[in-house]
Amino acid sequence: MPSGKIRWYDANKGYGFIENEEGKDVFLPAMALPAGVTTLRKGTKVEYSVIDGRKGPQAMGLEVIASAPSLVKATRPKPDDMAAIVEDLIKLLDTAGNGLRRHHYPSAADSRKLATLLRAVADNFDVQE
Template identity: 75%
Template sequence: MPSGRVRWFNANKGYGFIENEHGKDVFMPATSLPAGIKNVRQGAPVEYSLIDGRRGPQAMNVQLLAAKPSLVKATRPKPDDMAAIVEDLIKLLDAAGNQLRHHRYPSTAESAKLAKVMRAVADNFDVQD
C-alpha cells in the first residue's frame, strides 16, 4: 500500500491532497476517508489504495496511521509552569509598551531578551497534536 502525509484537507470542499513518498500529490476525496472520519489534519500519516482518476492519481480506502509521539510536546512545561512564564512575558511586554509610549524602543539587550522569551513561549504553544 502506498503511504504519505496529508498535504491539506478541507472538509467543506470535501477533498484534499496527500503528498506521497515521492513528493507527488495524490487527490483525496472525503469519501475515501474511513467511516466516521470527516476531517484530517495536515501532516497526518496515511496509507491508501491508488486508482487512476479523471485528472490523475486518486486515493481510495485511506487509512490513518498513528502519528509519532512529539518530543517537543512531551518536553514542554506543565500548564502551571507555563502560566508563570506567560505572566512574566506579560510583564516584559508591558514594560516595553511603556517605553514605546514614551517614544523610545527598549534597549538592544531588552529587545533581544523579549524576542527570545516570545519565541520560546510561541514554540511551546505551537505544538501539533
C-alpha cells in the same frame, strides 16, 4: 488492505506519499483522504486501497489508523514551569510598556530578546491536536 505511514503530505499541493510496509512509495492524492481530513502529519499510520495510476501505485480510500504524536506537544514545558515563564514574560512586557508610555522603544537588543521570548511562548501555546 495495505497499510503504511505517511512519508509526507502537502495540503497546498494536494498530494503526498505513503511509505508502504515494503518501504516503497505510494502516491497519495487529496481526493483519497477521508471526509473532513485536510492534512496528514508525517508518520501517521494509514490503511488504503491501491490502484495503478499513470506513474505507478496510487492510494485510494484512505483510512487513518493512528495519528503521529505531536513532537511540539510532547516537548512543551510542564504547566507549573510554563506559569513561571509567563509571569517573567509579563514583567518584561510591563517594563517595555512603561518605556513606550514615555515614547521610547526598548533597545534593539532588548527588542530582539523580547520578540524571541514571545515567539517561544506562543509556540508552546499553539499546539495542534
